[in-house]
Ligand SMILES: [Zn+2]
């Protein structure tokens with residue numbers, strides 16, 4: 001199962017992604033960090049049992065060898081632990097698919113240098129970097145402009161303290177993304193859990209199951225998933241599931257999978273983002289340079305041709321809960337570029 005229908009030809013500018021994608025979480029913690037509540041086995045078992053296809057046990061400055069983590073019961077053959085670590089300093093990053101511990105002791109006042117050092121050290125250990133929770137602490141776009149080889153960052157980190165949507169002191173991670181794309185960077189947005197709690201459950205806790213990626217890959221292996229993410233062949237979700245994503249040379253077309261999205265929203269772990277206004281429904285925003293919303297389409301199918309340097313797409317599913325409160329769930333596609341980057 002989970003075989004990607006990936007229709008791609010060098011003769012065709014279109015990549016059509018549909019059905020059966022690999023669901024994964026790139027960021028989670030265990031008791032080994034000192035402030036989470038469950039063992040690597042309990043954490044991995046949770047993601048296995050809830051239908052994920054891959055997980056990175058991204059412990060702070062510790063390398064958890066996946067071969068040491070034993071799952072129990074009937075183990076699915078489409079579940080994979082990808083080796084990794086969360087490298088910390090004043091800036092945090094996930095070292096994805098590394099073969100060993102990545103050092104973290106580098107200190108510098110210049111945070112561009114810290115990010116670059118983490119990228120370079122992760123590369124030496126065979127992996128790639130995802131810059132984590134850029135709003136906690138805040139890292140400014142200008143600090144990332146000089147950085148090379150950064151292709152992934154956390155657009156949506158589901159930990160309640162991470163301020164993805166910004167506040168009086170910081171712009172949203174979406175604004176950060178626009179600034180990096182406007183500068184000419186090729187960088188893709190990741191959603192992750194960053195959960196620490198599996199023993200106590202509440203909306204206010206950093207529980208799992210709230211942010212993830214759906215990766216298009218020919219196979220479920222650490223190398224294939226990592227390469228696919230580094231090429232932007234995935235979308236990110238906080239609840240909305242897509243049935244179809246067509247990424248053309250200068251076009252995006254999407255279709256929401258209403259049934260699968262409804263199933264996700266029955267999860268008792270998923271609360272969505274509380275908002276004050278807006279009418280219930282599904283809305284697709286096409287976003288271009290400067291963060292300009294070029295078009296909003298109401299409904300579950302949408303497409304648009306890019307007329308500027310890049311185009312990306314954000315899908316919002318807004319519902320009114322029984323308590324009368326509005327909640328939003330999202331999916332984010334990666335950008336298409338028309339300027340040859
Ligand atoms: Zn962190």
Ligand SMILES: [Zn+2]
Pocket residue numbers: 027028029086194
């Ligand atoms: Zn973390």
